[in-house]
Amino acid sequence: GDSVTQMEGPVTLSEEAFLTINCTYTATGYPSLFxxxxxxGEGLQLLLKATxxxxxxxxxxxxxxxxKETTSFHxxxxxxxxxxxxxxxxxLSDQRNNDMRFGAxxxxxxxx
Amino acid sequence: NAGxxxxxKFQVLKTGQSMTLxxxxxxxxxxxxxxxxxxxxxxxxIHYSVGAGITDQGEVPNGYNVSRSTTEDxxxxxxxxxxxxxxxxxxxxxxxxEQYFGPxxxxxxx
Numbered sequence: 001g002d003s004v005t006q007m008e009g010p011v012t013l014s015e016e017a018f019l020t021i022n023c024t025y026t027a028t029g030y031p032s033l034f035x036x037x038x039x040x041g042e043g044l045q046l047l048l049k050a051t052x053x054x055x056x057x058x059x060x061x062x063x064x065x066x067x068k069e070t071t072s073f074h075x076x077x078x079x080x081x082x083x084x085x086x087x088x089x090x091x092l093s094d095q096r097n098n099d100m101r102f103g104a105x106x107x108x109x110x111x112x
Numbered sequence: 113n114a115g116x117x118x119x120x121k122f123q124v125l126k127t128g129q130s131m132t133l134x135x136x137x138x139x140x141x142x143x144x145x146x147x148x149x150x151x152x153x154x155x156x157x158i159h160y161s162v163g164a165g166i167t168d169q170g171e172v173p174n175g176y177n178v179s180r181s182t183t184e185d186x187x188x189x190x191x192x193x194x195x196x197x198x199x200x201x202x203x204x205x206x207x208x209x210e211q212y213f214g215p216x217x218x219x220x221x222x
Contacts, residue, residue, distance in 0.1 A: 004154075032209050043116075043202055043213035044155075051209075089154060093209040099170075100145075100211060102154035 002027045006090045006103035013080055013110050021075040021106045023064075023090035031092040033057075033066050033073040038087045038105070047075075047088070051095075080110045114138050118203050118214035125193040125221045133188040133217050135203030143206040144186040145170070146178065148199040149216075155202065161186055193221045 007022040025031065032051045036044040048057030053068035062077045073090060090103040119134045137144065145160035157170030161180040175197060177189040190197060198221045204211040 034210075036211075036213075041215075043215045044204075044211075045213070046210055049210065095209070099157065099160070100206075100209075102147075102156075104152055104154040 002029075002031065002092060002094060002099075002101050004090050004092055004101050004103040006088075007106055008104070010107040010109060013108070015082055015110055015112050016079045017110075019075070019077040019080045019084075019108065021088055021090075021108070023073045023075065023103060025071050025073065025090075025092050027071075027092055027094065029094050031094055033064070034091040034093065034100075035062070035064055035073070035075050036089040036091060036102075038089065040086075044089060080108070082110050082112055084108060085110045116203055116205055116212050116214035118201075118217050120217060121215065122218050123220070125190070125219065127193060127195060127221060129193050131190055131193070133190075133201055133203075133219075135186045135188065135214060136184050137186075137203075137205040137212070138184065139205060139207070139212065140183060141205035141207050141212070142183065144180070145204050145206065145211070146176070146186070146188045147202045147204065148172065148197075149202060150199050158188065158201075190219075193219075195221045197221050 034049045035047040037047045048059040050057040050066035056065045087105045093100045116137045142163045146158040147155040159178040161167045201217045203214040
């Protein structure tokens with residue numbers, strides 16, 4: 001079945017460092033791809049999404065590009081802030097239904 | 113708009129007890145789902161519903177029941193709690209593949 005594999009954490013960076021969190025997927029159809037963020041004690045919030053190959057999702061300085069040839073959707077940010085400390089989840093959703101598969105999550109800690 | 117609400121926020125049960133986790137949404141979304149979140153395993157789908165009166169099993173349905181009598185409400189029932197059901201439970205509603213999550217219920221079964 002469809003699945004998502006993402007880089008294991010935890011990841012610790014200094015403020016203003018460059019962030020990459022790797023995500024690859026396996027899918028039989030044409031999935032939509034998502035990054036969700038979970039701040040401590042809260043539910044998941046949608047960070048960005050891409051619905052077809054070569055689409056780039058972006059929000060709050062984060063970007064990810066849907067790469068069909070490498071089945072990847074890596075999350076990047078040029079300069080992280082302390083407030084970006086959270087757990088990040090990569091996910092896919094088959095466009096034929098609403099079922100969503102999540103990666104295991106990557107905990108990011110940004111130190112001042 | 114309250115979005116997706118869940119009650120209670122925390123619950124402790126003894127093995128064998130039953131309880132219902134409540135979930136409600138005010139966005140008129142047809143699709144709703146329940147997930148459990150365990151360390152290192154991401155979120156796993158328990159049950160989902162594509163509309164009132166229609167429910168189906170997800171990845172890990174054993175030990176849980178759901179019903180969907182209205183568009184707004186989607187309660188999750190634990191029939192006989194087991195320590196393996198200790199987890200954080202999230203309810204979500206969905207519009208065009210974009211999921212909106214509730215704040216979660218942290219359940220401990222002793």
